[in-house]
Amino acid sequence: MxxxxxxxxxxxxxxxxxxxxxxxxxxxxxxxxxxxxxxxxxxxxxxxxxxxxxxxxxxxxxxxxxxxxxxxxxxxxxRNNNYEINGENIDAGAGIVLGVLLGVSVKAGLQGLEWSAGLPGSLGGAIYGNAGTFGKSIGQFIEEVTVLEPSGDIRKYTPDECGFRYRQSNFQNMPGTVIISAKLKLQQGNVERLKEEIKKNALWRAQNHPPYKSCGCVFRNATFTKEARLPQDENEPVQWFDKVPVGWLIDQAGLKGKKLGGFTVSDVHGNFLINDGTGTAEQLEQLISEIKKDIKDKFNLDLEEEVRRVG
Ligand SMILES: Cc1cc2nc3c(=O)[nH]c(=O)nc-3n(C[C@H](O)[C@H](O)[C@H](O)COP(=O)(O)OP(=O)(O)OC[C@H]3O[C@@H](n4cnc5c(N)ncnc54)[C@H](O)[C@@H]3O)c2cc1C
Known part of the structure; x- marks a missing residue:
């Protein structure tokens, strides 16, 4: 007890x-x-x-x-940011900052998390939403997640039980469940090469993500359907399969630079909505609905929010 x-x-x-x-x-x-x-x-x-x-x-x-x-x-x-390295495994508290986790893993000569260079947030938040980039995501490196269940019991989840998929995990459908810590499985790597890779990824991020107040991508990339009416280049028709990048859709819809109150649709990346410091949640919610409506009207695609609403 x-x-x-x-x-x-x-x-x-x-x-x-x-x-x-x-x-x-x-x-x-x-x-x-x-x-x-x-x-x-x-x-x-x-x-x-x-x-x-x-x-x-x-x-x-x-x-x-x-x-x-x-x-x-x-x-x-x-903010439980403890960690312990055992061979190729790292056990870490959910509150550890992802960048710190990357730093300690590289220092220990372990490779796997280089894609996350510059990705903000904690390990727990990354597991909750299966955060990722460059075709990789945190779920691929998880061996076990320790969770406090709504019943008050502590339980360990296997990767299968976590249900990691594109920007989602089963934890999103388990209200009241708390991620306490996780065990990651990495591999031995060459420290100098890992540092090079991290530098390259961090530079890409600095060049492609606006450095202002935002919550990253507001929407998940849209799921392609046959009913979608997507813009085409007559000379080079594009064959769409699974996901359509929302930053591109927002650009094609002419929404980059659109302003509402203290918010602007970023010129750098259309899926980022930037707060100039004066914006309110109500304005952000309104801008999100207007973008959803525009994309639906123009391309017949439904946008789903990646950002989690609170309150
Ligand atoms: C500039 C910028 C760039 C970004 N780039 C990317 C990117 O490239 N790829 C990407 O996937 N995301 C990206 N994001 C989004 C965000 O950084 C990630 O989703 C990140 O993993 C969220 O972690 P967090 O700790 O901040 O979670 P929070 O925002 O604090 O929480 C998000 C959700 O997770 C839940 N949660 C958090 N911790 C726990 C826990 N311990 N137990 C249970 N539930 C929990 C919260 O309740 C909430 O519902 C970006 C964000 C910004 C601002």
Whole structure:
């Protein structure tokens, strides 16, 4: 039997969430707690459950859209950033920053995570949304995920049970489930070559992603259907199969540079909506609906949000 040692008075109250998100919007959480260890993370969740307080976990806050009204419940920021390296395995807390995980893996001469250079957020957030780029994603490197289930039990999930697929995992359909830590499986590599690869990937990111307040790609790449009416180059017809890049669709729809309140559709990458620092969640929500409508009207494609709404 796990003993809870925390009390509701350990939580801060009425904390504005915008500073805990990369896009910089969002009202207050009724309760707020930063968990520095796995035990603190478990305790905070179990305390919330005991007091019947709804809760949600934040990692880096780089893929969330918090409403202007905020969250009526407890926001727990996972900051449990411990790690241990055993051979080609790394066990790490969900709160470890992905860039730190990459750094320690390379220092240990382990290869696998180079694609993630410059990708913001925590390991827990990356697992939740199966974050990835350059055709790779975190799920490919996971051997086991330790989870606190809504029942209060701790359970280990195999990669199959995690259900990793394009920008998704089964955890997205398991409300109340908390990723506590994970075991990654990497391979021996050449440190100098890994550093070169990381430099190249970080440079690509710096050149292709706008360096302003955003939540990265707002939409998942669209699923191609036969009914889609996509722009074609008469000289070089494109054969579409599975996914259509949303940045390209937004560009083709002439939406780059579109403004709404403090938000602009980035000129650099159409799937990034940039906050000039004055934007509100309401404006962002409205811009998202307008883009969805435009893409539907022009190309008969439905856009799905990658960003997670809170509150
Ligand atoms: C500039 C920029 C570039 C980006 N580029 C990419 C990219 O190339 N590829 C990509 O895939 N993404 C990208 N993103 C999006 C984002 O960085 C990733 O999705 C990242 O993995 C989110 O991690 P996070 O810790 O910030 O999650 P958060 O935003 O804190 O949370 C996201 C979701 O995960 C849940 N969650 C977080 N931690 C836990 C946990 N421990 N247990 C249970 N649930 C949890 C939250 O409740 C929320 O629903 C980018 C974002 C930005 C701002």
């Amino acid at each position: 796990y003993l809870i040692v925390m009390n509701i008075t350990d939580f801060k109250t009425d904390v504005k969430l915008a500073p805990y998100t990369s896009i910089g919007v969002g009202g207050p959480a009724d309760y707020f707690y930063e968990a520095k260890t796995a035990d603190e993370l478990k305790d905070a969740v179990l305390t919330a459950k005991e007091k019947n307080i709804p809760y949600i976990i934040f990692g880096g806050g780089t893929n969330v859209l918090v409403s202007d009204d905020g969250f009526r419940g407890l926001v727990i920021v996972a």
